[in-house]
Amino acid sequence: MDAAKTRRRGAKLKDALLTAAWEQLVADGYGRFTFDTVAERARTSKPVLYRRWGNREELLRATVRHRGASLPPAxxxxxxxxxxxxxxxxxxxxxxxxxxxxxxxxxxxxxxxxxxxxxxxxxxxxxxxxxxxxxxxxxxxxxxxxxxxxxxxxxxxxxxxxxxxxxxxxxxxxxxxxxxxxxxxxxxxxxxxxx
Known part of the structure; x- marks a missing residue:
């Protein structure tokens, strides 16, 4: 029952995935920016990522857009x-x-x-x-x-x-x-x- 309460969904899940993707990109560079490494960092599975983004480039674009929107330029x-x-x-x-x-x-x-x-x-x-x-x-x-x-x-x-x-x-x-x-x-x- 506790797992169901803490399960991320919708916008909360997407935010967590893209935050983890940004952290992965910054930590290890684009060479290790893969669905496997992002899923591991986000504590989820690859199918969760593939349901939202079809390939690494789509995930990269979404990650960069998300980061830019979360930190607008001063x-x-x-x-x-x-x-x-x-x-x-x-x-x-x-x-x-x-x-x-x-x-x-x-x-x-x-x-x-x-x-x-x-x-x-x-x-x-x-x-x-x-x-x-x-x-x-x-x-x-x-x-x-x-x-x-x-x-x-x-x-x-x-x-x-x-x-x-x-x-x-x-x-x-x-x-x-x-x-x-x-x-x-x-x-x-x-x-x-x-x-």
């Missing part, structure tokens, strides 16, 4: 664009951050094996939300700190492009000094340049 509001951008990158570099953990988990795997590009995984994690940098820059335009004409899609993505590049090249989040350098020496001159 949008710092310090009162100025420079400090907001620095804080957004500092937050992304933190040990609890989903993007950093995902990059670590996938770094040892070839994306051909994963079946998804890093951009596709990022889109899965963000879902329909806008990035924290977009929100920060929209606010900065409204305050008159940033020239809206300077905000091309590539420039809006630049802070996290620099972040991701550093991560891929070093397999570690950027240092605080690197984050400050990204913002002060590269991003700020581009976004505050008046035409």
């Amino acid at each position: 949008v710092p509001d310090t009162g100025n664009v420079r400090d907001d951008l620095v804080e957004a990158l500092r937050s992304a570099a933190g040990p609890e951050n989903s993007v950093a953990a995902m990059l670590t988990a996938l770094a040892s795997s070839h994306f051909d094996d994963v079946g998804l590009t890093p951009g596709e995984l990022r889109a899965e994690m963000l879902g329909s939300r806008t990035s924290s940098v977009s929100a920060i820059l929209e606010r900065a335009v409204a305050r008159g700190e940033v020239d809206a004409c300077a905000l091309t899609p590539r420039i809006v993505d630049l802070p996290f492009t620099l972040f991701r590049h550093e991560y891929v090249m070093t397999f570690a989040p950027p240092t605080d000094a690197a984050i400050v350098e990204f913002i002060d020496e590269i991003v700020m001159p581009l976004i505050t340049q008046r035409s």
Whole structure:
């Protein structure tokens, strides 16, 4: 009777499965992200997973979406664009951050094996939300700190492009000094340049 009371069902079960899948991905990387290892970590059976996801790629996408939805990106509001951008990158570099953990988990795997590009995984994690940098820059335009004409899609993505590049090249989040350098020496001159 006790087993029936504690049995997970519906949304509670799905949440537990996807949480276990994320933990497995971060702990052992994509190479050991299998239905067997996820089922073992979730303390369930493979058929429970296969009833919801047909293959490893579907499970990976669902895992990344679930993690992204559970930890929406922080949008710092310090009162100025420079400090907001620095804080957004500092937050992304933190040990609890989903993007950093995902990059670590996938770094040892070839994306051909994963079946998804890093951009596709990022889109899965963000879902329909806008990035924290977009929100920060929209606010900065409204305050008159940033020239809206300077905000091309590539420039809006630049802070996290620099972040991701550093991560891929070093397999570690950027240092605080690197984050400050990204913002002060590269991003700020581009976004505050008046035409």
